[in-house]
Amino acid sequence: MQKITLLKHVTILLCSFVFLVSKNTKAQIVIGTPNLGFSQACANSSFNTYNTTFVFSPEAGLDSSNQFIIELSDADGNFTSPTVLHTTTPGEITTSPVTLSFSIPTTAYGENYRIRIKSTAPVATSSRSVPFAAYYKHQDSPFTINNLVSTGAFCSGGSYLLTIDNPGTGSNDSPLNYPTLTFNWFRETSATTSVFIAEGETLEVTDAGTYFVETNYGSCTSNSYSNRVTISEVTSGEATATIVSSLGNPFCPEQNATVLSTINGNSYQWYKDGAPIINATNQTYETNLSGTYSVQVDLGSCQASGSIDLVSELFSASINVSEENTLEEGETLTATVTTSANAPEYQWYLNNTIISGATQNTYEITEIGEYSVVITETSGCNASRTFDFSVIEAYNPFPDIDKIPNIVSPNGDGVNDTWIIPTKYTSGSNSEITIMSNRGEIVLKTDNYLNNWPENNLDLNSINKVYYYIIKSEQDTKKGTITLIK
Incomplete structure (x- = not known):
């Protein structure tokens, strides 16, 4: 019995050993x-x-x-x-x-x-x-340095600082917006070769040459590089200060004002058409006007200057009506626009509401109101211009009224400026009109009254003046007072 029990223990141990060996073998790769x-x-x-x-x-x-x-x-x-x-x-x-x-x-x-x-x-x-x-590569597109100005200059013995623009103008994607990036500066040795100069976000140039910078992506190729800037050393005379327009030249003013930039210096003075521009003393100047712009740059012990003939591409246009127009009942007014715009489109408005179907360069006006027309250039600059004008009812010097007024305010505002009486007493009615001052002086006597008194300045002051009138007609005689107020 003892032998059988021992044999069973040995068998169990042997099976366990085989299982463990098998398991350990499977558990290794x-x-x-x-x-x-x-x-x-x-x-x-x-x-x-x-x-x-x-x-x-x-x-x-x-x-x-x-x-x-x-x-x-x-x-x-x-x-x-x-x-x-x-x-x-x-x-x-x-x-x-x-x-x-x-x-x-x-x-x-x-x-x-x-x-x-x-x-x-x-x-x-x-x-x-x-x-x-x-x-x-967080940033993988061209970017600008030196405000995209292609030149720079420094006085002999000095230096010129090149910087990566941040943010720069237009759609420039400045790599300085990505703090993990580093940069390598190069100087061109030929049209196709260059040498490494230094690392960093800026470069202090002490030797004349053409420079650019690339984002450091090691051995990976990249489109993250800057424009070239040619730096010159001024030993005598005056250097050239290149001026660059951010919107190009000619430029489209509809895209907002263009920014003129020049080379880096100690101080600046901008001019337009030869005259200094007040307070224009920065490296950049913003404008939306055409003209000849120039700049004087102080480089320290020497000077630099430059100019640009800036041209606006905004088209010309004109309209044949005045800012204020009158319209008689039953009349029409034809408004016509003339323009040099490329492929122009037109839209007319009445009282700030689009006039349906009014999309030609002419429009027949038959009612009073506030009008405007928008001309849009759809090719090239893609700009627009607007003309505003009003059409009012024509003045009727002989309106059909029933009563004789006793107050007149000759202040030139177009309302109640003259003594307007019923048409049965005016020109052609065989009525005699007499107007006297409060001292009995006759200031007007006529049998052909045109509703136009007073025609001249009566030296109105803070005291209202009173006049007397007598109207003699075939039917009756009317008497009364006229008070002139300011």
């Missing part, structure tokens, strides 16, 4: 060094997908819960604090070889990154990949 499907990872917002391929063995060694993980080193290739680029779902990968895709982080900026592969069940880690450059 080897992951090969990952192969890169690229030589550089030069990513941006439009593209950030890269592949890696690796093998592992044995396939049977994977647990059903296993996950593969792609880890990225720091810029020096160290995995002290790796970044996880991709993690597969549990049990997703069961066969070898494996190809996985990943994206580099937006903080990637260096030449010696590496990746490695890890598994979770069983736990295993591959060797590091070969090093590769990885940059996330």
Whole structure:
């Protein structure tokens, strides 16, 4: 009985040993060094997908819960604090070889990154990949320096400071908006070659030459570079100060005012058509007017000057009506626009409301009101101009009224300026009109009254003047007073 019990214990131990050996054998795999499907990872917002391929063995060694993980080193290739680029779902990968895709982080900026592969069940880690450059290009478009002025000058023994514009003008995407970026300055040695000068956001130039700057994306190619600026050293005389218009020349004023920029200096004075512009003493000057603009730049121990004939592309236009027009009952007024605009479009308005169908350069006006017409140039400058005018009812010197007024206010406002009486007493009615002052002096006597008294200035003051009238007609005689007020 004791032998049988011992045999059973030995059998159990042997089975346990076989199970453990089998389990340990299944729990071990080897992951090969990952192969890169690229030589550089030069990513941006439009593209950030890269592949890696690796093998592992044995396939049977994977647990059903296993996950593969792609880890990225720091810029020096160290995995002290790796970044996880991709993690597969549990049990997703069961066969070898494996190809996985990943994206580099937006903080990637260096030449010696590496990746490695890890598994979770069983736990295993591959060797590091070969090093590769990885940059996330936050800014990948041309940008401007020196306010886009293509020249600069410094006095002999001095220097000229080149800077990256921030923000710059127009659609300029300044790389200074991205704090992680660094920059390399170059000087041209020929039309196709250049030499590295320095790093930084600015460059102090002490040698004449043509300079530009690029965003430092290492060995990755990039479209993040600046315009060229040619710097000269002034040893005697006066240097040329180039002037650049931000909207070009000619420019379209509909796009707002253009900004004139010149070379960097100690102080500035701008001129228009030869006359100094008051308070125009900055490196830039904003205007929407055509003309000859010039600038005087103090460079320290020498001077620079330049000029530009600035031309506005705003089209010319005119209209054949006055700002204020009158319209008799039953009459029409034809308003016509003449313009040099390219492919012009027209829209007429009455009292700030669109007149339906009024889209030609002429319009027949039949009613009073406030009118305007907008002319839009649809080719070239794409600008617009507006003409405003009013149409009022024509003045009737002989309105049909019933009573003789006793108050007149000859102040020139167009309302009650003259003594208007019923038409049965005016010109052609054989009525005699007499008007006297309060002292009995006759100031008007006529049998052809035109509703036009008083015709001249009666020296009105703060005291209202009173006059007397007598109207003799074939029917009756009317008497009364007329008070003149201011």
